[in-house]
Amino acid sequence: MIEVENLTRYYESRRAINNLSFQIEKGEVVGFLGPNGAGKSTTMNIISCILPASSGTVKINGFDTFEQSLEIRKIIGYLPETPPLYPDMTVAKYLDFAAGVRGVAAKKIPASVERVIDKCSLKDVGHRIIGRLSKGYQQRVGLAQAMVHDPEILILDEPTVGLDPIQIIEIRKLIQELAAEHTIILSSHILPEITQICKRVIIINEGEIAAVDSLGGLTASLRKSERLSLTVRKSEDTIIKKLNSMDQVLSVSSEEENQFFIECALRSNLQEDIAKLALENHWGIIELKPVSMTLEDIFLKLTLEEKEPAA
Amino acid sequence: MKNSWIVAKRDLGSFFNSPIFYVVTTVFLILYSFIFINILNFFSMQSMQSGQFQQMGMGLNINEMVIEPSFQNMAVVLLLIIPIITMRSFAEEKKSKTFRLLLSSPVHLKEIVFGKFLACMIVVTLMILLSSYSVGFLFFISEPDIGPVLTGYLGILLMAGCYVSVGVFASSLTENQIVAAVITFGFSLFMWVIGWGAQTADSTTGQVLQYLSIIEHLDRFLKGIIETSDIAYYLSFIIFGLFLCHRALDSNRWR
Numbered sequence: 001m002i003e004v005e006n007l008t009r010y011y012e013s014r015r016a017i018n019n020l021s022f023q024i025e026k027g028e029v030v031g032f033l034g035p036n037g038a039g040k041s042t043t044m045n046i047i048s049c050i051l052p053a054s055s056g057t058v059k060i061n062g063f064d065t066f067e068q069s070l071e072i073r074k075i076i077g078y079l080p081e082t083p084p085l086y087p088d089m090t091v092a093k094y095l096d097f098a099a100g101v102r103g104v105a106a107k108k109i110p111a112s113v114e115r116v117i118d119k120c121s122l123k124d125v126g127h128r129i130i131g132r133l134s135k136g137y138q139q140r141v142g143l144a145q146a147m148v149h150d151p152e153i154l155i156l157d158e159p160t161v162g163l164d165p166i167q168i169i170e171i172r173k174l175i176q177e178l179a180a181e182h183t184i185i186l187s188s189h190i191l192p193e194i195t196q197i198c199k200r201v202i203i204i205n206e207g208e209i210a211a212v213d214s215l216g217g218l219t220a221s222l223r224k225s226e227r228l229s230l231t232v233r234k235s236e237d238t239i240i241k242k243l244n245s246m247d248q249v250l251s252v253s254s255e256e257e258n259q260f261f262i263e264c265a266l267r268s269n270l271q272e273d274i275a276k277l278a279l280e281n282h283w284g285i286i287e288l289k290p291v292s293m294t295l296e297d298i299f300l301k302l303t304l305e306e307k308e309p310a311a
Numbered sequence: 312m313k314n315s316w317i318v319a320k321r322d323l324g325s326f327f328n329s330p331i332f333y334v335v336t337t338v339f340l341i342l343y344s345f346i347f348i349n350i351l352n353f354f355s356m357q358s359m360q361s362g363q364f365q366q367m368g369m370g371l372n373i374n375e376m377v378i379e380p381s382f383q384n385m386a387v388v389l390l391l392i393i394p395i396i397t398m399r400s401f402a403e404e405k406k407s408k409t410f411r412l413l414l415s416s417p418v419h420l421k422e423i424v425f426g427k428f429l430a431c432m433i434v435v436t437l438m439i440l441l442s443s444y445s446v447g448f449l450f451f452i453s454e455p456d457i458g459p460v461l462t463g464y465l466g467i468l469l470m471a472g473c474y475v476s477v478g479v480f481a482s483s484l485t486e487n488q489i490v491a492a493v494i495t496f497g498f499s500l501f502m503w504v505i506g507w508g509a510q511t512a513d514s515t516t517g518q519v520l521q522y523l524s525i526i527e528h529l530d531r532f533l534k535g536i537i538e539t540s541d542i543a544y545y546l547s548f549i550i551f552g553l554f555l556c557h558r559a560l561d562s563n564r565w566r
Binding site: 011012048049050051052070071073074076078080082084085086087088089093097098100101102103145 | 314317318320321324325328329407408409410411412413414415416417418419564565566
């Protein structure tokens with residue numbers, strides 16, 4: 001269990017994080033969400049005992065990160081934003097080394113390395129030099145390094161940044177598999193990633209916690225309307241008017257000539273009616289889909305709402 | 312200690328996998344060998360001459376005239392070479408962000424520092440070992456006294472330890488390897504020439520400056536004398552350098 005209390009950290013005179021407090025239960029998978037420079041990495045660095053906090057405490061299973069950091073480092077596996085890879089080593093040698101410094105007993109090192117090589121599907125590249133591997137493989141080696149000592153807690157700082165879509169899916173799948181056995185803290189500035197993996201989200205903005213909630217709860221509480229996107233072949237002025245005249249439609253906007261965004265009341269299920277309307281008027285419907293809330297929306301909502309206390 | 316060895320082992324692997332070790336060792340051996348051959352040639356020339364004039368042969372001593380100056384010159388070459396060996400220690404780890412692996416591992420900072428020192432020392436010792444063919448060769452063609460040879464190697468190793476300790480400290484201060492090497496070289500050279508100030512300073516200051524000089528303490532080792540104060544000087548120099556390195560790395564985390 002991770003307890004973070006009033007955590008503050010300064011770099012020189014710049015405050016990176018301010019008064020963060022949250023708790024993470026054993027076995028939970030939690031996402032840190034925030035734009036670049038929000039303080040995600042700083043928080044993770046403090047939890048993994050790399051940086052000391054300026055004030056406040058982090059306790060993991062009752063151990064303090066400052067006082068008993070060696071105990072904590074034994075049960076934490078950390079993958080920083082830039083994986084800590086020595087480019088001139090082979091994958092197998094590197095993992096041997098990582099197992100050694102992470103405190104795996106010498107006798108158990110071969111078995112541990114084999115286990116993570118298996119788990120991260122690194123068998124084919126075990127003898128290759130890390131510097132020559134693709135970014136996706138390097139990320140996997142980074143992940144293998146973080147879990148070679150079978151830690152209770154995995155801290156992954158933007159594990160999918162800079163990867164191509166296929167690699168992202170692979171890494172995500174891997175993390176989902178790991179979620180069954182480990183407590184995982186994952187940071188990202190990409191919302192879908194968090195939605196797929198994490199049960200709970202901590203949103204950090206400008207060093208402060210903007211929200212802590214389950215993802216569904218977060219979207220639901222922020223959302224006062226549903227949004228549909230409609231793309232048609234014809235573009236007529238009357239389309240907006242006709243859509244606007246429907247029941248439960250709050251507003252209609254159009255960014256491109258033949259694409260319309262329809263704000264409608266919650267749970268109104270207007271898709272069918274809109275489709276019918278489009279058919280009757282021969283607009284030539286191409287696409288009709290719900291638009292889910294993006295990270296940008298959530299941020300805008302959160303930051304704007306904070307400025308208007310009544311809302 | 313076990314953790315230090317793990318850190319050192321990785322550094323050694325990266326030394327031997329990269330061209331640095333081979334290039335540096337080759338340059339070191341060529342420079343040292345050239346100097347050694349010249350000293351030996353000079354000595355054999357003098358021996359030839361002394362064959363003609365009996366009274367000249369009295370002062371000829373292979374320990375004093377070949378081995379001692381070779382060691383002194385090796386000390387100079389090491390001064391040039393060691394900054395290149397130590398510059399990577401922490402600077403590269405910080406630059407490539409691999410240092411976070413060590414920092415997030417259950418390893419004490421002092422174990423990391425000692426591991427880095429150990430790796431560089433092993434490389435330097437290996438280089439000195441390779442160069443010992445020269446002195447070994449003298450035992451085939453002549454009968455040098457082995458005592459001053461052994462104490463000489465001990466002295467050289469201790470002095471090299473000081474350079475390495477400065478180098479590891481300098482490397483912990485920066486992400487830039489060139490900067491680390493320049494600081495190491497500059498400071499080591501300064502500690503070498505600091506004794507020169509003794510000539511013009513008053514007697515107490517002069518004695519202090521002389522005592523601080525890194526080369527001053529080597530002379531007695533080369534003559535076959537092991538004095539506690541010399542060993543104390545070298546060991547405290549090394550430990551102080553590593554202590555500063557530890558402090559520098561630790562304070563870095565607070566900034």
